Amino acid sequence: MAQRLIYLDNNATTPTDPRVVDTMVPYFYEKHGNAASRNHPFGWEAEEAVDYAREQVAALIDVDPKEIIFTSGATESDNLALKGVFEMYARKGNHIITVKTEHKAVLDSCQRLEKDGAEVTYLEVEANGRIDLAKLEAAIKDSTILISVMWANNETGTIQPMKEIGELCAKHGILFMSDATQAVGKIPVHPKELGIHLMAFTAHKMYGPKGVGALFVNRKSPRVKVTAQMDGGGHERGMRSGTLNVPAIVGFGKAAELAKLEMAEDTRRLSGLRDKLEKSLMAQLEEVYINGDPTNRMPHVTNLSFKHVEGEGLMMTFNQNIALSSGSACTSASLEPSYVLIAMGLGDDLAHSSLRFSLGRFTTEDDIDFTIEAIRKGVNHMRDLSPIWEMYKEGIDLESVQWSEH
Numbered sequence: 001m002a003q004r005l006i007y008l009d010n011n012a013t014t015p016t017d018p019r020v021v022d023t024m025v026p027y028f029y030e031k032h033g034n035a036a037s038r039n040h041p042f043g044w045e046a047e048e049a050v051d052y053a054r055e056q057v058a059a060l061i062d063v064d065p066k067e068i069i070f071t072s073g074a075t076e077s078d079n080l081a082l083k084g085v086f087e088m089y090a091r092k093g094n095h096i097i098t099v100k101t102e103h104k105a106v107l108d109s110c111q112r113l114e115k116d117g118a119e120v121t122y123l124e125v126e127a128n129g130r131i132d133l134a135k136l137e138a139a140i141k142d143s144t145i146l147i148s149v150m151w152a153n154n155e156t157g158t159i160q161p162m163k164e165i166g167e168l169c170a171k172h173g174i175l176f177m178s179d180a181t182q183a184v185g186k187i188p189v190h191p192k193e194l195g196i197h198l199m200a201f202t203a204h205k206m207y208g209p210k211g212v213g214a215l216f217v218n219r220k221s222p223r224v225k226v227t228a229q230m231d232g233g234g235h236e237r238g239m240r241s242g243t244l245n246v247p248a249i250v251g252f253g254k255a256a257e258l259a260k261l262e263m264a265e266d267t268r269r270l271s272g273l274r275d276k277l278e279k280s281l282m283a284q285l286e287e288v289y290i291n292g293d294p295t296n297r298m299p300h301v302t303n304l305s306f307k308h309v310e311g312e313g314l315m316m317t318f319n320q321n322i323a324l325s326s327g328s329a330c331t332s333a334s335l336e337p338s339y340v341l342i343a344m345g346l347g348d349d350l351a352h353s354s355l356r357f358s359l360g361r362f363t364t365e366d367d368i369d370f371t372i373e374a375i376r377k378g379v380n381h382m383r384d385l386s387p388i389w390e391m392y393k394e395g396i397d398l399e400s401v402q403w404s405e406h
């Protein structure tokens with residue numbers, strides 16, 4: 001019998017929509033031109049296709065197509081925005097504010113900038129994963145040139161108060177950048193309405209191909225500029241050199257068009273399935289906690305902690321059938337608890353007992369029913385074997401137990 005395999009790891013990457021693949025295929029074959037070849041029909045055709053995709057992507061987020069810079073993905077877009085602004089605005093100041101729960105593409109770029117003379121403030125988050133606006137305002141200095149806050153968190157789906165942050169940035173005349181990778185294509189994202197000046201996102205988290213992303217750069221009032229991080233032919237209005245990945249860009253455009261058309265329906269269906277999953281597990285199992293803000297969050301994500309159950313072990317009970325992520329990050333030697341959950345104040349034990357379920361366009365109700373049953377069985381199995389769970393059930397205060405070092 002064929003193994004059933006259910007994919008609930010859409011925040012890691014989404015499957016490519018077959019309609020996206022179909023639009024890409026001709027650009028590997030007869031339409032193989034280089035979009036920068038100005039003197040023959042192959043080049044013209046490729047350039048036209050890129051222009052059209054740029055319009056599709058711009059339409060999804062309601063910006064001018066000239067404000068879209070194609071990159072190799074959100075990692076590159078984050079790097080270009082942060083490093084590009086730091087270099088371009090060096091004379092105005094060297095202070096950047098970001099948040100502890102950002103993606104590594106932002107955090108590691110900031111760390112690199114610290115070596116190059118930047119001063120970076122990494123804001124704490126509240127227990128629900130959102131930043132406190134008063135703390136943000138208190139962190140602003142005369143030398144602050146950029147505030148970078150992600151739209152929605154990849155691990156919890158928690159959405160930050162983007163409108164209020166935009167207002168603070170406008171009040172203090174500071175550039176506002178957002179890694180909106182997890183939000184674009186899933187919920188309405190209109191950076192200009194919120195005063196966002198730079199925004200990173202990627203195709204492979206919205207049913208497009210891997211290896212292509214975009215950076216939105218505001219062009220009017222203010223006209224924002226970033227220093228290119230790649231030297232070469234001066235493509236993408238001088239901000240990102242390198243021959244354009246035409247098939248991928250065409251696919252990105254199609255993915256954006258489909259997202260715009262189908263977002264409302266996907267949201268309605270997936271939030272229903274997500275709520276069913278969450279409610280069923282919480283009704284059928286004791287000591288299950290939602291990590292993140294239950295109201296301000298993405299419709300297709302839930303991050304749950306199953307107390308006294310080690311997430312990686314739990315996953316092994318069903319990972320032949322269900323693909324998802326745990327709250328532990330595998331580093332070379334050890335399992336580290338997720339820094340996002342730790343920043344929210346979870347103890348190591350609850351962080352290690354968390355699982356992230358991220359649903360997607362191709363998730364079915366059947367998938368969710370199967371998952372509820374598998375998780376229920378897995379958690380009960382793990383707890384049946386656990387002396388800690390037994391002690392907890394006997395009412396022993398686990399905090400007061402003296403554990404010996406091993």
Ligand SMILES: *Cc1c(COP(=O)(O)O)cnc(C)c1O
Nearest residue numbers: 073074075103105154181182202
């Ligand atoms: C996936 C992800 C990225 C990285 O995107 P790539 O296109 O894979 O480089 C950056 N930020 C967030 C929030 C993400 O979820």
